[in-house]
Amino acid sequence: MMGRVTLRNLAAHKIRLVLTAVAVILGVAFVAGTLMFTDSMNKQFDDLFSSISEDIAVDVRAEKVVGGDDDGMSAQPVPASVLETLKGVDGVRDPIGNVTGYAAVVGKDGKIVGTPQNGPPQLGVNLTESAFYDLTSGRAPRGPAEVVIDEATAEHGELAIGDTTQVVTAGPPQRMKIVGLVDTGNMMGATVTAFDTPTAQRLLLKPGYFTDIEMKSAGPSEAELRDRVAAALPPGLEAITGTELREEAQSDVAEIMGFFRTFLLAFALISIFVGAFIIFNTFSMLVAQRTRELALLRAIGAARAQVTRAVIGEAVAVGVVGSTLGLAAGAGLASLLQTQMGDAGEGGLTLTANAVFWSYAVGIVVTVVSAYFPARRAAKIPPVAAMRDDVALPQRSMRIRIALGSLLTAIGAALIAVGLAGAGGNPAVPVGAGAFGVFIGVAMLAPVISVPVLRVLGAPAARLLGAPGRLARQNALRNPRRTAATAAALMIGLALITTVNVLGSTMRASIDEQINAQFGADYLVQAQGAGGVNAEAQQRVKDAPGVVAATPTYGGEVKVDGKDVFYVAGDARVITEAARLKIVSGSAAAGPADLMVDEDTAKDRGWEVGAAVPVQFPDGKTERLTLSGVYSRSDLIGPRLMSQEMHLRHTLNPTVDIMVVDTERADAATRTALESALQGYPNLEVADQASLKEDARGQVDGFVTFLTILLVMSVVIAAVGVINTLALSVIERTREIGLLRAIGISRRQLRRMIRLESIMIAVFGAVLGMGIGIAFGAALQNALADDGLGVLSVPYGTLVVYLAIAAVIGVLAALWPAWRAGRMDVLKAISTE
Known part of the structure; x- marks a missing residue:
């Protein structure tokens, strides 16, 4: 029976639950998109390295004395005489010396093709028979004035075979003729410039030296050939198997992608955290509106556990639907991320069981956990309540809430302080746990904070806009718990965005101070x-x-x-x-x-x-x-x-x-x-000093913008929460709205009242969030003062803009609920129970 009740409730509250599902969809999309994107990039790298070194049995290189020399470009070179020695080792077949270094091509516009700073590498190599790329047109370079470039570089630089262009290396720029093009496959955006071996040695390394020497096997296993080769090498050189070479490359990439995945998942979890507030708020309101209905179920014999399962069943359904749609949206997000990678993102999308599992696990678990407490409250409704006209859910005392909220906030602040002080271990763990504790604590205290703040925020509207303004303030104050839960979602997003902007402004001010104090050259x-x-x-x-x-x-x-x-x-x-x-x-x-x-x-x-x-x-x-x-x-x-x-x-x-x-x-x-x-x-x-500051500011601004864009998802989810709360509030106040219309309030005034209420809630969340964000930013600056962040700078202008944006979010969030309220039939609204 309770299963049918669950299905009936889902059908009866489609719009409300769809709005709730949006929060699940957006959060799951972030998780699924991150997992699919990083899985796809890992597979592309694995395929790339496998294809590059699949025929290599043993590779000879200089021993790694300093760890940073594993990039193949700054490592000590191998004398060419070693190549002749290796030709005489039993089992060695086709030994080839490789030369790798820096080389970039200048396009028709006079600028270097590619992104030399913080972008894919610009590789200069010698063209060999075992190269990982194929010569697709033209011929191999011969002599010091000829070069081959990859097809993507030729396209981006508007170059073609027969053109003469400038090639930039560690030495003087060279005027060279393009005699061929190579297809590098998916090289993750790297540019490739290939010379003949003597030219590559002269320009990229040093005449008579190779970066490394690779060879195939004429019969022995990789391990056996490695040992034979190692025995013939002079001191300072080492031999590794092709398998070890591939594993090293894959391990390095896996480490980078692992960091990138963790970085993106942190923002995904923030979005899910925000969504949990919305889900909790929605189910709390749904339970409150169905109090009499649930009491009747109890009166006709439904047990507490059955009522709880009925509400949890609705949450599971919302979680499944939201996770499914979120997984599909995540595929679109992953594809979008790949397009932003340029040539590096052309390898297609990979869907793994890992992404599917975690998408459903996160979506369903978060929804069920968020709905659990409202479900328990529903089960506690006594059957006798069905006989009363004024049924209401019992509210817990604010004293417990204030005490617990204060405790969590204090513990969270202490954890943040411990993490920033660097008291051993990974600082991200205590800082993250502390931020979580602060958010939960402040969210619990928000109902108490909301009353004085909303009185102040609503005062201008109440004084200047008459009855709609006064009613809007009263509505926002009517249920502080609900208002606080709605504002808390926006609070989290804006708190983190404010923290990022305070940190960015602090970095800019600190860099300016450092350059002023430390830059003494002209x-x-x-x-x-x-x-x-x-x-x-x-x-x-x-x-x-x-x-x-x-x-x-x-x-x-x-x-x-x-x-x-x-x-x-x-x-x-x-x-x-x-x-x-x-x-x-x-x-x-x-x-x-x-x-x-x-x-x-x-x-x-x-x-x-x-x-x-x-x-x-x-x-x-x-x-x-x-x-x-x-x-x-x-x-x-x-x-x-x-x-x-x-x-x-x-x-x-x-x-x-x-x-x-x-x-x-x-x-x-x-x-x-x-x-x-x-x-x-x-x-x-x-x-000069001014341009150094400008370059530094540009890098900081790019970093701040990137983080802000990632955090915007949480603000979007919070906006959905405001829409959801207002829509449910309008339904809850149907009779009240009908009475207001009956005593003379116009549709225009009614819509204005709902817009003002939405603006107050959004601005309250923004004020709360920006206050926390400034505190977080100041704490970070204080902890990192000895590491270069010596000047605390709060971007007040930017924060005013964010406050205005919060008000706009309030206006937009109220459009549909206000439109719906204005279209109500007055007589039907008055007769609603």
Whole structure:
């Protein structure tokens, strides 16, 4: 019998439950889309690496001394003489030397094709018979003036076979003729520029060297051949099997995609969390409106458990339908994400059992859990209540709610403080748990907070708009629990968006302060991409009119006390002045075997000036450097500064990262002279203090915008919640609305009343959320003050815009409920029980 009751209730409340299902659909779509997208990308990478190295039995490369050298482009090279040695090893077939490095192609518009910064790699390679790409048109390059590029690069750069274009590498730009095109398959957006082997060695590595040497097997197993090859190798080189090579590549990608999946799923869970408030609110209102009906069921013999199961049954149905539609919407979202990946997203969509399982699990479980407490309240309705005209669900005391809400808020704040203080473990866990606790706690306290806040927010409407304004405020205050539950959904989304914007504004202000305090040079010349500033460009900078001095700086990675660490290398005196380093002890008069570190590093290591520091370089050699100076923290230089001589001694193919330029006068004419000197180098740019700030702000703004877009989903779900609550409230107040119409209130005034009520609820949620967001942002800034976020900045202008957007959300959310209320038949509304 109760099963039929459940089905009847579903049929009787289709619109209400459809609105509830929207929250489930949107939340599940985010989860399903994330899982399908990352599963698809993982499969594409797996297929790519399998196809690239499927014929490789053994690969020879330099031993990895420093962990960062596993990218194949900065690792120590393999002498070409090793290739001849390997040809004599029994079982080795077709050994081939590979050359890999940085190379980019300039398109017809004079700009580099691709995205050199924070984008897919721009690969320069030697064209070999075992290459992972196929020559589809033209021929292989022959000689130093010919090149082959991939088809996607040719299309994006509007280039064709026979064209002469500029190729940018670590050396001077080369004018080369395109003689062929290759199909790289799905290379995830990477560009490929291929030369013959001697040209590739000269431009990308060093004559007489390879990045690695791969070979096939003439019979022995991979492991057996690996051991034979390893026995013939000189010190400093290692042999690994093709299987190990593929597993390494897949493991690296899996780690990156795993982080990306966790990142997106965090936002999906936020959307689901917001949706749970809506589901809880909807079922609470449905139960409240059906109190007499449920009491009659109890009166005719239905047990409490049966009533509970009836309501839970409705929740399961909503969860199943919402999960199914959410899974379909997730496929669309995953496809959209793939299109944003450009060439990297052309491998098709992969649907796995993992995505299906978690979509239904999340959708159904969240819906059922959210509906459980309203279901229990429904079961507690006494049968005798069916005989009364004024049936109402009993309300719990606010004292328990206030006490529990305060406790959860305090515990949440404490967990956030522990996480931000870095008291061991993964800080994301206590911070996430703390934020969850704060949201739940504030949501429980919201009914108490709502009364004074809504009185203030509603005062202008009540005074200026007459009866509709007064009625709207009274309606919002009539049921503080419901109003708070509706506003809480919007509160969460806007709290997180506000936190992100406060953090972004703080980062911009802190970066500006750092550049003002630490940037002492007139100009910097830096490269876009991995090519660096080549020797010819360095000389042009030095010869530019008005330039007094131009000093190269380098970056590298070494091993200190068994840990991989980064450093900057160059003329210590010049860098000290350019970065306005404050010397705490020792001096900046660093010799070739000296090292300078910041205060934190010296303190953590227990080093003092004069200490001997063993440093192991990527070439495997170890030097004992003398600590010559300690300086205050510098975000521009970092914690370690080494001499240029030491860096060059252990780097086979050094790359200048930045040129520090001092001039007679830092004015427009000098900058124009520098830019003119570098006109033939499309990968180099001249930066001063203002442009550095602008670039930094652009990166921060992009990051903030990206996070805000991800959080908008939760705001959309919250808007659906406002619509749902108002629609159910209009149904609940049918008779009241009829009486208002009967005593003379017009349809226009009625719609205005509902719009104002919606605006008050939305603005209340926004005010609550932005208050929490500012507190979260201030806590983050305080915790990260020593890590570069020294200036707290609250973007009040942006927050005012968000408050206005919340009011607009309130207006839009009220359109349908207000329209429905205005169309009610007065007589039928009055006669409604």
